[in-house]
Amino acid sequence: MAETGEGKRGRPAGRPGLSWRSFFQQTTRPLFVLSATRRLRYVNAAWEALTGQPAEQVRGLVCSRRRHSTALAAALAPTPEALAGRPDRVRRPAPQTRPGTVWWDVSFLPLPAPEGFYGWLGSIDVIGEKAAPVVRKLPVFLAELRARHNQQFQWDWLEGDDIQLELWLTQLRQAAGTEVPLWLIGPTGSGKETTARIVHAASSRRHGAFVAVDCMGLQPYLIESLLFAPGNVLEGGHTGTLYLKSPQVLPRDLQQRLAELCHSRSVSVRWMAGSEQPPLELVQAGQLLPELATALAVWPVPLPPLAARWSCLHRWLELWGNPLGVDEAALAVLQSWPWPRNLRELRQVLREASQHAAGQPLRREHLPLTLRLHAEHASAPTEVTLPSLDTVLQTVEKQMIQLALRLCRHNQTAAAERLGILRNRLLRRMEALGLTASNTQ
Amino acid sequence: MRLPQVIVWEADGWMARQLRELAAEHRWLLRPVRSAQRIHQLLSPPDVCAVCLIQFEPWADRREPLELIAQLHRSQPDVAVVAVSDVKLSEAERSAWTAALFDLGARYVLFPPLTRPVLEDLVSGLMLAVIRRTVGVDPALTSAASQPAGGLGHSSAAASDHKDDHEPIDLVDEDEP
Structure with missing residues (x-):
């Protein structure tokens, strides 16, 4: 526009009144002006706020859709219709955002002149709703494989003749008919995850995936990446049930985030968890955040012992x-x-x-x-016949006297001293035990 | 118990190279393999502790890795399986594939960017958890997780007699065609 003979601050030379630049600057609509050579000549404050680019940095940018063009230049490039001198409007992906999340409707108003062409006045409307991303469907064989794999998780795996088992199964069947978060309690190796899978396979969420998160084996940042990062496993509604193995080992800040996620309405998933101790004990021990326990341990179910x-x-x-x-x-x-x-x-x-x-x-x-x-x-008989105490004591006494006499070369006075008794008592005990000078040698 | 194994099934040997030092440090056996059958052989002993990294290719008509993940989950539920892809996907596709592979029994799914620290963290964390569950002891409490522990009527002398078993094997695959 500067080339067209305008004065300072966007006012045409010799023409009093409001400057077009300040007029554009105050509007909340993002506006820009392209020269006839498709160079960016002017952007207003709303445009700067929208793109995050200061005017000084982008002035002179050639707006075209060539291969080497930046995403911003491609978004602002005039359409063939606009190049032909006719007003046009086009929807384009906004630069510097994830593909398919935000779109721009860019309008071009050509500015013809008596001799030639000044350029274009452009405006941008931000399209708020997320455009549906182009997603390829998963292969058919993968769906078949998943269906085949999940068929093995059936109730008969848990069924038995025991009454305690029947009561437990009834409880699990009821749990499968609800969306209530389930907390399975049992020692390691008792089949908590398999039980959770069986409940998932019998629930209304069975068409979604069963995602078991090993909180003990995965670093917290890997779990955050799995559950919170863009492209996480909870996006897109693919997950039916999320099972957390031993969530009490997670850092407290991650437990807090999980508790908030449980209450979030944006996530549609059935929550389950499993641990060796009851959640209440874990809370009392300071391992489990009460908020997470409240969110996940709505229906605690202890697993019966193997016996x-x-x-x-x-x-x-x-x-x-x-x-x-x-x-x-x-x-x-x-x-x-x-x-x-x-x-x-x-x-x-x-x-x-x-x-x-x-x-x-x-x-x-x-x-x-x-x-x-x-x-x-x-299976060996548990009844053991114990010898009488007197017999044991006499045997020990006899062996000690014999040992003392041997050590003292059968000097009875020295042997009595060694045993800490008087000689007379030694003689009495020897007589009682049937020890003579001959049979002690 | 035999020595813990890190089994890697991939096309180019990149993951095995990244995990070589970690395996040597913990005295785990690093087993680069080229077939699903070899993985079944390695996992056939009943008390084996293993983390298995399986490379898969989304959209390619290659069913074997995915079928292997499901088979391992069915037959060896204590073996931690990590599915790894070097194909960059959109967020929505990544989410769908991650959910599907977890459903088949994978313990984690990795997409690019694949880096050595992430691989090491993933394998070491999962291996320690597998040892804890399979052997019933906390590896952190023992001097070396790889030391053979007493199993149910299975002599651990066999493992200690073979000094070769304590040496991390070379990355050259033993079932090289």
Whole structure:
């Protein structure tokens, strides 16, 4: 515009009145002026605020959509219609934002002159709503694979003949019919994650993914990246259930963020968690933030011990390699072991034993030696006949007197001194115990 | 218990090179492999502690890595599987793939930028958690997590007798075609 003979501050030479620059400067609409050579000649304050670019830095920028052009230059480039001298409007992605998040509607008003062309007056309207990103669908075989994989997580995995087990199952079935956050309590290896998967597979969220977050094995920044960063696993509604393993080990600030996320309406996901101790104990121990406990431990469900689940053994054997079952002797061995690592340990043992069995039903000799020995000790008679105390004391006394006499070369006075008694008492005890000079030598 | 293993199934050996020092420091076996069958062989002992890194290619019609992740989750739920891709995806695609792979049983899914510190943090954290769960002891409390611990009736002497097992193997793949 400066080339067209305007005066200072945007006022045409010799023409009094309001400067066009100050007029444009006060409007809240982002405006810009391009010269006939498509160079940026002027931007107003609203434009600077929108783009974050000061006018001094962008003045002279050639606005075109060539390969080497910046995103800003491409966004402000006149359309072919505008180049032809006609007003036009175009929607373009805003520069310096993630693709598909914010768009600009850019309007171009050509400024024709009696002899030639001054340039264009442009304005920008920000389109607030997010444009739908172009997402390719996941391959069909992946969906089939997921469906096949999730089929194994069925209720029959947990079913048994025990009444305690039935009550527990009823509780879980009810939990599957709701969206209430579930907290599973059980020792390590007791099958908390598998139980959570089964509940997920039976819930209305089963079409979404089951995402298990190992809070103990993952660094907090990796969990933050997984749950809070752009492109996180909770975006797009792909996740059906989010299961947090031992969330009490997380730093308190991350626990606070998770508690806020649980209450956030922008996230639609079923929450589950699992730990060895009840959440209340974890709160009292200062490990778990009360806010997170309140958000996640709405329905705490303790898992029954392995001892109460032996009726599930045949189902587990099917899953872990031996559908032919187990004989009674082997079952007795299995039941006698305390299983400190629960189902995880049982699975290891059954897997290995099934390999030894080589297609035969599981027998006692297929089980590890440690288990068999433990079972033998457990089944040994517990009644032990103890010798009488007098007999034990007399035996000890006799041996001590004999030792003292030997050490003192059968000098009875010296032996009595060594034993800390008088000689007469030594003689009396020797007589009572049947010790003579001959049989002590 | 046998020595913990870091199993890497990838095309170019980049991840194995990044993890070489970490494995040597902790005395873990680094196992670069070229086939799913080899991974099954390595994981066939019942009490093995392992972290398995599997490279996958989104959109490529290569089902084997994804099927392997699901198989491992079914047969070896204690093995921590990390799915790694070197393909850059949009945020929405990344979210969809991450959810799908977690659903198959992956413990974590990594997309670019892939850096050595992230790989090391991921593998070391998951390995210590796997050892804690499988062996039942906290590796931080023991002098070396890789020292064989007593298993259920399985002699640990076999592991200690073989001094070669204590040496991190060379990155040259043993099942090189």
